[in-house]
Amino acid sequence: MExxxxxxxxSPTQRLRERRRRLRSLRQxxxxxxxxxxxxxxxxxxxxxxxxxxxxxxxxxxxSVYWPWLVTPLGFALLAWxxxxxxxxxxxxxxxxxxxxxxxxxxxxxNQLLAVPxxxxxxxxxxxxxxxxxxxxxxxxxxxxxxxxxxxxxRRLGLHGRHALSxxxxxxxxxxxxxxxxxxxxxxxxAIEELSHRMEQSFNGLILMAVLIGGMVTLGLVGRYSYxxxxxxxxxxxRAWLAVLACGVLGGVLGGLYCRLVLPARRGPLAVLxxxxxRRPVLFAGACGLVLVVLGVISxxxxxxxxxxxxxxxxxxxxxxxxxxxxxxxxxNVVSYLAGIPGGLFSxxxxxxxxxxxxxxxxxxxIDLQTAGLLGMAAYLAGVTRTPLTATVITIELxxxxxxxxxxxxxxxxxSSISARISPVALYRxxxxxxxxxxxxxxxxxxTPPAADAPPR
Numbered sequence: 387m388e389x390x391x392x393x394x395x396x397s398p399t400q401r402l403r404e405r406r407r408r409l410r411s412l413r414q415x416x417x418x419x420x421x422x423x424x425x426x427x428x429x430x431x432x433x434x435x436x437x438x439x440x441x442x443x444x445x446x447x448x449x450s451v452y453w454p455w456l457v458t459p460l461g462f463a464l465l466a467w468x469x470x471x472x473x474x475x476x477x478x479x480x481x482x483x484x485x486x487x488x489x490x491x492x493x494x495x496x497n498q499l500l501a502v503p504x505x506x507x508x509x510x511x512x513x514x515x516x517x518x519x520x521x522x523x524x525x526x527x528x529x530x531x532x533x534x535x536x537x538x539x540x541r542r543l544g545l546h547g548r549h550a551l552s553x554x555x556x557x558x559x560x561x562x563x564x565x566x567x568x569x570x571x572x573x574x575x576x577a578i579e580e581l582s583h584r585m586e587q588s589f590n591g592l593i594l595m596a597v598l599i600g601g602m603v604t605l606g607l608v609g610r611y612s613y614x615x616x617x618x619x620x621x622x623x624x625r626a627w628l629a630v631l632a633c634g635v636l637g638g639v640l641g642g643l644y645c646r647l648v649l650p651a652r653r654g655p656l657a658v659l660x661x662x663x664x665r666r667p668v669l670f671a672g673a674c675g676l677v678l679v680v681l682g683v684i685s686x687x688x689x690x691x692x693x694x695x696x697x698x699x700x701x702x703x704x705x706x707x708x709x710x711x712x713x714x715x716x717x718x719n720v721v722s723y724l725a726g727i728p729g730g731l732f733s734x735x736x737x738x739x740x741x742x743x744x745x746x747x748x749x750x751x752x753i754d755l756q757t758a759g760l761l762g763m764a765a766y767l768a769g770v771t772r773t774p775l776t777a778t779v780i781t782i783e784l785x786x787x788x789x790x791x792x793x794x795x796x797x798x799x800x801x802s803s804i805s806a807r808i809s810p811v812a813l814y815r816x817x818x819x820x821x822x823x824x825x826x827x828x829x830x831x832x833x834t835p836p837a838a839d840a841p842p843r
Contacts, residue, residue, distance in 0.1 A: 413543045413544055413545060414540075414545060414550060416543060417536070417539055417540035417543045417545055417550075417554060418536075418540075418553075418554065418557055420539070421535060421536040421539040421540065421554065421557070421558065422536070422557065422558075422561045424535055424539065425531075425532040425535050425536060425558055425561040425562055425565060426561065426564075426565040428509075428531060428532070428535060429528050429531075429532065429561075429562055429565035429566050430565065432509050432512075432513075432524055432527075432528055432531065432566075433524065433566065435509075435513045436512065436513055436516050436524045439513045439514070439516040439517040440516045440517070440519075440690075440691045440692070442517055443457070443516065443517055443518065443519045443690065443691070444690075444691075447519075447687055447690075451683075451687070454519055454679045454682055454687075454690070455676075455679050457518055457519065458518050458519050458520075458675040458676070458678055458679050459672045459673070459675035459676045459679065460518075460672065460675070461514065461515070461517065461518025461519075461520075461675065462518060462520070462671040462672055462674055462675030462678075462725050462727055463668050463669070463671050463672035463675065464514075465511055465514060465515060465518075465671065465725075465727040465728065466667050466668045466670070466671030466672075466725065466726055466727060467667075467668045468507075468511065469511070469726065469727070469728065470667060470668070473504070473507045473511070475498065475499050475501075475504045476504050476507040476508045476511055476728050477726050477727065477728055478526075478723075478726065478728065478729075478817065479526030479527065479529075479530075479729065479730040479731055479814075480508055480526045480527045480528075480529055480530025480531070480728075480730065481526045481529050481530065481559070481580070481581075481730070481814045482814050482815075482817035482818040482820075482821055483499045483500075483530055483818075483821065484500075484529055484530055484533045484555060484559045484581060485580070485581060485814055485815065485818035486499065486818040486821045486822050487499055487500060487533070487537075487555055488552055488555055488556065488581060489818060489822065490822055491548045491551075491552060495825065496537060496551070496555075498825075500533060500534040500537045500538065500555070501534070501538075502534065502535075502538055504534065505530065505531045505534035505535060507728075508527050508530050508531055508534075508728055509527060509531050511727070511728040512524055512527045512728045512729050512730075515722075515727050515728055515729045516691060516692075516729075518675070519678065519679075519682070519690035519691060520675075520678070520690075520691075520722045520725075520727060520729055521678065521689055521690060521691065521692075521693070521715065521718035521719050521721075521722040521734050522692070522722050522723075522727070522728075522729025522730060522731070522734060523692050523729065523730040523731060523732045523733030523734055523735075524566060524692075524729075524730060524733070525562075525563060525566045525567065525730045525732035525733060526729070526730025526731060526732060527728060527729065527730050528562035528563070528565070528566040528730075529559040529560075529562040529563060529730075530559075530562075531562060532558040532559055532560075532561050532562025532565070533554075533555045533556075533558040533559040533562070534558070535558055536554040536555065536557055536558030536561070537551060537554050537555050537558065539554075540554040555581075556577050556581050557577070559576075559577065559581050560573040560574060560576055560577035560581065561573060563576045567732075567780060567783065567784060568783075569779065569780055569783035569784065570783075571779050571783060572776060572779040572780040572783050575775050575776050575779045576773070576776045578775075579773045579775050579776050580771070580773050580776060580814060624752060625750075625751070625752060626750060626751070626752040626753045626757075627793065628750050629746050629750045629753045629757065629758055629761055629793075630761060630793045630796050630797045630800075631800070632742075632746060632749065632750065633739075633742060633746070633758070633761040633762050633764075633765040633797040633801070634765050634796065634797040634798075634799075634800025634801045634804065635800065635801075635804060636742060636762075636765070636766075637739060637742070637762060637764075637765025637766040637767075637768065637769040637797065637798075637800075637801035637804075637805075638765070638768075638769045638800060638801035638802065638803065638804025638805045638807075638808070639769070639804060639805075639808065640716060640738070640766055640769060641765075641766055641767075641768065641769015641770040641771075641772075641801060641802075641804075641805040642769060642804065642805035642806070642807065642808025642809045643808060644716065644719065644720060644769075644770050644813075645770065645805065645808070645809035645812075645813045645816075646808060646809050647720050647724075648720060648723045648724055648813070649809065649811075649813065649816050649817075650820065659724070663724070663726065667726060670724075670725070670726075671725040671726060671727060674721040674722065674724055674725035675725065677717075677721045678690070678718055678721050678722060681714050681717055681718050681721070682718075684714060685707070685710070685711060685714035685715075685718075686707070686708075688706065688707050688711060688714070688715075689711075689714050689715050689717075689718035690718075692733035692734055692737065693715055693733060693734050693736070693737025693738075693740075694733060694737070696711065696715075696737055696740075697736055697737045697740040697759070697763070700740045700741070700743050700744075700755055700759045701740065701755065701756050701759045701760070701785065702756075703754065703755045703756065705743075705744060705755065707741070708744075709744045709745055709748075711741045711744075712738055712741025712742060712745070713741075715734065715737050715738045715741055716738050716741075718734070719731060719734045719735065719738060722734070731770065732767065732780075735766055735767045735770050735771075736763045736766075736767060736781075736784075738766050739759075739762040739763035739764065739765060739766030739767060740759040740762055740763050741762065742758060742759070742761075742762030742765075742766070743755045743758035743759040743762055746758035746761075746762070757790070760781055760785060760787055760790055760794060761790075761793060761794060761797045763777075763781050764777045764778055764780075764781040764794045764797055764798045764801075765777075765797040765798055765800070765801040766801065767780070767781070767798075768797075768798035768799070768801045768802045768805070769801040769802065769804065769805040770805070770813060771812070771813060771814065772802050772805055772806060772812040772813065773802070774795070774798035774799045774801070774802040775795075775798075777798045777802075778791070778794050778795045778798045781794055782794060
């Protein structure tokens, strides 16, 4: 029997390199895992603050229906004023900022858009927006906050490679979605489908583990729960599948229309509005707040906030709103986003989609409010974001309706395709490109060559 060959002795230099490699690997894992834990905790705190802020607005509304006429326009104007200076990166949903940092791996750009003060301001200003009754959500801002936390935590641990930092940004944003909705699988799909069209192979496992940890934090502290409850919706293959076609078409048309309304226009009435917003952002935001209050009066005060209560009531078969809720909530989402205040659009979009249910129940025999609501939620969200897989998984995980996977996916794919015909550039991608164009001077530039007459060094 042959003796095994003795191990090859490493030189001192090789041992030092191996030690450094192991230390770098340890720091990298710590950045992803501990960072994801922090994102989960912050997302829970953010959710608590946001819910209580909107409860305060509802309390004001109960005291007098006239309070929104004062609070909402002034609050919108204040938020617009605060986000005109050094907090301008805190406006909007936050997802375009994360996409821009992944598309343009500039250190200066990332340090500006993902700064810790920006993340804190994003969270607090979104809470203020909900305190004013804005029709916004917290999921997009949670993506921004999660990406900023992971990025800065990784840098504190000494990670400076662009690939590693891109992985941290992507993992932080995905963990934010997972923790905000308690939907880990949706976080994974969101990272692949929206945040980047490609994933570095070496970071796949770390990103998936970070998303898992972010979701486990919510599960461990809040317990097993479903955002809209555990529904038992199903859609057997029958004439009721006409609802899939109807939701796909309507969700795509409305989603594409929403994108056209909120994206900058070059001519027409929307271009005039855009010019007014650019010249007088604070006044424009106050006017948007006033329009939101008018929509609130018309709708019976049902368009404020995320629309969670109205959506859940529809899915439980006990709607609090009439059939025109879909129109008023759609317009409320438009004016809230046009105001340029901090806030996301996931939850309000789900509310608009659920508003299709009363119409579908009247038009299509054999379908109930639950089934129609779930199809509408996924279809409209896919039409707005053009991420059909994310819309499908989020809707399924929010309601624990696995039996609806196939019809929801079909409606989402159809809606995304139709929306693309109406608005060729996806919403978040368009805002990310606009952001990159506006801050082009801040990108890393190659060093300027010395002048021809410069003396040699």
